[in-house]
Amino acid sequence: MKNLRLILSTLFLVFTFHAAHAGQYNSIINIGDSLPDFKNLPSIEGSNLSSSDLTESVLVLVSLANHCPWVQGMDPDLVELANQFKDQDVRFIGLSFNHREDDQLPAMKEHAKKNGYTFSYLYDESQQLGRKLGATRTPEYFVFDKDRKLVYTGLLYNSPAKKDSDGIKHINGEPSEFYVHDAIAATLAGKPVKVAETRAHGCTVKYVN
Amino acid sequence: MVVPLNMSIKRRLLVIWLCLGMSMAGSYVSAGDDAIQLKRISYSQWQEKLKSYPPDIVVVDMWATWCVSCIERFPKMIELHRQYHQQGVRFVSMCLDERDDQPAITRAEKFLQKNNAVFENYLMDENLMQAFEMLDLIGIPVVLIYDRNGQEHFRLTGDNPNKQFTDKDVEAAIQQLLQ
Numbered sequence: 001m002k003n004l005r006l007i008l009s010t011l012f013l014v015f016t017f018h019a020a021h022a023g024q025y026n027s028i029i030n031i032g033d034s035l036p037d038f039k040n041l042p043s044i045e046g047s048n049l050s051s052s053d054l055t056e057s058v059l060v061l062v063s064l065a066n067h068c069p070w071v072q073g074m075d076p077d078l079v080e081l082a083n084q085f086k087d088q089d090v091r092f093i094g095l096s097f098n099h100r101e102d103d104q105l106p107a108m109k110e111h112a113k114k115n116g117y118t119f120s121y122l123y124d125e126s127q128q129l130g131r132k133l134g135a136t137r138t139p140e141y142f143v144f145d146k147d148r149k150l151v152y153t154g155l156l157y158n159s160p161a162k163k164d165s166d167g168i169k170h171i172n173g174e175p176s177e178f179y180v181h182d183a184i185a186a187t188l189a190g191k192p193v194k195v196a197e198t199r200a201h202g203c204t205v206k207y208v209n
Numbered sequence: 210m211v212v213p214l215n216m217s218i219k220r221r222l223l224v225i226w227l228c229l230g231m232s233m234a235g236s237y238v239s240a241g242d243d244a245i246q247l248k249r250i251s252y253s254q255w256q257e258k259l260k261s262y263p264p265d266i267v268v269v270d271m272w273a274t275w276c277v278s279c280i281e282r283f284p285k286m287i288e289l290h291r292q293y294h295q296q297g298v299r300f301v302s303m304c305l306d307e308r309d310d311q312p313a314i315t316r317a318e319k320f321l322q323k324n325n326a327v328f329e330n331y332l333m334d335e336n337l338m339q340a341f342e343m344l345d346l347i348g349i350p351v352v353l354i355y356d357r358n359g360q361e362h363f364r365l366t367g368d369n370p371n372k373q374f375t376d377k378d379v380e381a382a383i384q385q386l387l388q
Contacts, residue, residue, distance in 0.1 A: 027369040028369070135370070136347065136369075137348045162275060162307075171336070171338055199341060199342065199347065202348070203278070203348070204348040204367040205367075205370070206278055206373070207370045209373065209375060
């Protein structure tokens, strides 16, 4: 009986901590919230994409900005991650929200080609999707399950990388916890995501007032 | 500089050259001494430092060389400093480049020098991710404004897409605390 009480109280504490943690770093969207609808966002492929077009079991959205050294520093790992899941029912979509010329569609096409993006990269010029996601940093990840509920948001992994004239450097050495990878794998397996939210690190998305 | 009248022309010229040389050497040393350098500060030292500021109002600009928005809006900070520093408003910059990234630190110091940031300029001497956690920052730029009692009165951030701060907000906050 004592053991049962201990287990129940531990579970309660774990649940409470987890619940308090959700939404900690995002002022708009929380774990469990639905994917905001979006319509006809132009992609680098020349076509438009809407949320209703997406049928995959797992959807990974990532806010990007071509000019951002943190995006550039983690581009190779984003491409590698997308390739790891290319034969599974997972859809990766990059999003650009800034109005700077070097973050707009023509520059996005160049950036995607140069960095070997194998996924759609959409320009949300109205910034409506960005606002509904509460996307304020680049890169910042949002993983949705089959029911299009948010199961993970935050960092790619636990050691963000920045690119500058000296090359690419991680803050904490080689990454050892792969949050987005693990969230995708758990969701594909129908399991809960262990780490549902982390403090994304990167450049700030600039919204038009 | 006064050269005695009874000296020969050659000696007078020599004295003038020597004085000019010393003066130039002096100004070179002075320029080096005046060069803006980031002062490393740990999180706990920063907390102590904040306690020393009252009764001044303190405006803290959290920035980094990798943050384009920070770089773009920094000149406004200089402008506000010029406008308000004689009214008991102290300006402080806190650089959030990686503490062991010497090229970035050098770039930061050159940037501050170029912008004539003649106020306290610190480099957060903590692991970068931990610094964001300790300072409870989601992203930068962020401007923190402390009142005359040392309390954080305004936290101006870009964390909410619908309420990102502008330069006008910084000035309005300063004016509110000055009233």
